[in-house]
Amino acid sequence: MTASDPIVTMIVPGRDIAEFAPAAIASLLAQTETRWHAILVDDGSIDATAEIFEAAASADSRFRMLRRVDARGLGAARNAGLDLVDTPLLGFLDADDELTPTALARMTATLAETGSDFVAGAYVRSRLQGDAYVAGRVQPWVVAATAPERLGTTILEHPHAAANIVAWSKVSRTDFWHDLRFPEGVAYEDQIVAQLMYTRATAFDVIPDVIARWRVRADGTSITQGKGRLPVLRDYLAALRGGIGVLRDAGASAAVAARLSLIIAMDLPPLQEIARTHPDSAYADAVDRFIAEIIGMPEYADAAPDHTLTAALRW
Known part of the structure; x- marks a missing residue:
């Protein structure tokens, strides 16, 4: 591997999120760590999501487009991306969310320092205020999970880490995922996988830096906003x-x-x-x-x- 080779692959799944995908793509392009690849997985969209992904892949060779004709859900889309990763590290970004500019630099540098299996960072929710989505504060349970910084810890030493269950707050060593995949055909696929990560890891790191902005969509169509069904x-x-x-x-x-x-x-x-x-x-x-x-x-x-x-x- 040369100094310019990609070190981390981000798996970016989305379905019918044309309104938000450009911001997710822009957040990758804004990373201070430029040694990344991104696999853009269109999960059977019927809007312009696929076209947005294709345009990104045409404009920048770090993006790769994977189009699935039939929608199979977020877990299956992530798994399809996992099968294509060829870098030492990997992470996730849902295509209606955004990374902060130093997210990849901070997480990859932490893993280079510690040798841990993965690193988990903090995140905030973005909600529509007027005409724009505005990021809120780091919520208390996220603070408890990620602050202060702990390097080379375990779930027995840091039980509150288990509150950070979202896939897109973490970067992992690719080898760590050799037999780990997301459940398919169900909602809330992050929960079990996150706890498997914590319990299987020889060691993991937590950092208080805000890694991602999680969009709480005003249209109420995200999975996490449909609990009344x-x-x-x-x-x-x-x-x-x-x-x-x-x-x-x-x-x-x-x-x-x-x-x-x-x-x-x-x-x-x-x-x-x-x-x-x-x-x-x-x-x-x-x-x-x-x-x-x-x-x-x-x-x-x-x-x-x-x-x-x-x-x-x-x-």
């Missing part, structure tokens, strides 16, 4: 269960307690509010069963939910 709820609860199960299987009881604390404080209240007026009683039944499961877990006794965190969901 029963199938989405079921995927969501299955992902929460799966993530907790991974941590429990690894003996990371403090991380389980930390996850339960956040779930009780932040995830359950909006679900219970939806359940109160949901026309399908199966919705409330599913939420009630999940609550009963949580209460029955041994780690529940060590959970310490901070209900003031709910307000920070609006940051």
Whole structure:
């Protein structure tokens, strides 16, 4: 490898996000670390997303376009990109989000220093204010997961890291993903994979730098904004269960307690509010069963939910 060879590949999946894809692409072009490749995966878009991706690939050889005629979901799109990575490091960026300009420089330099399996950084949410999306503050659970900087840590040493479940806040060694793939055909595919990363890693790093701006779309069409739909709820609860199960299987009881604390404080209240007026009683039944499961877990006794965190969901 020469000094100019790419060191990291970013997998950038998207479906029908033509309005936002240019900003994601621009955030890659603005990186202070220029030794990157990006695999742009169009997941069966019916808008101009594919054309935007193709234009980027034509204009800059660091971009590669992968077009899928049939939409198969975010997990499958990411997996397709994973199969094409040929650099020592890899990361993810959803095509409706943005990286901060120093994200790749900071994360790749950290891994070069530590030799850890992956590094996880902080992130903020961007919400529409007037005519523009504006980034909010780093939310408290993200701070707890990423600050202060910890190099060469583990989930047993730093159980609060388990709160940082999003794929696009991390850069990993490519070899670390040799048998790791995202679930396909479900929503919330990040949750279980993130906990597998934490529990499988010999060591990982966390840094307080804001790596990404996560767009909370005003049209309400993102997966994470559709929890009022029963199938989405079921995927969501299955992902929460799966993530907790991974941590429990690894003996990371403090991380389980930390996850339960956040779930009780932040995830359950909006679900219970939806359940109160949901026309399908199966919705409330599913939420009630999940609550009963949580209460029955041994780690529940060590959970310490901070209900003031709910307000920070609006940051």
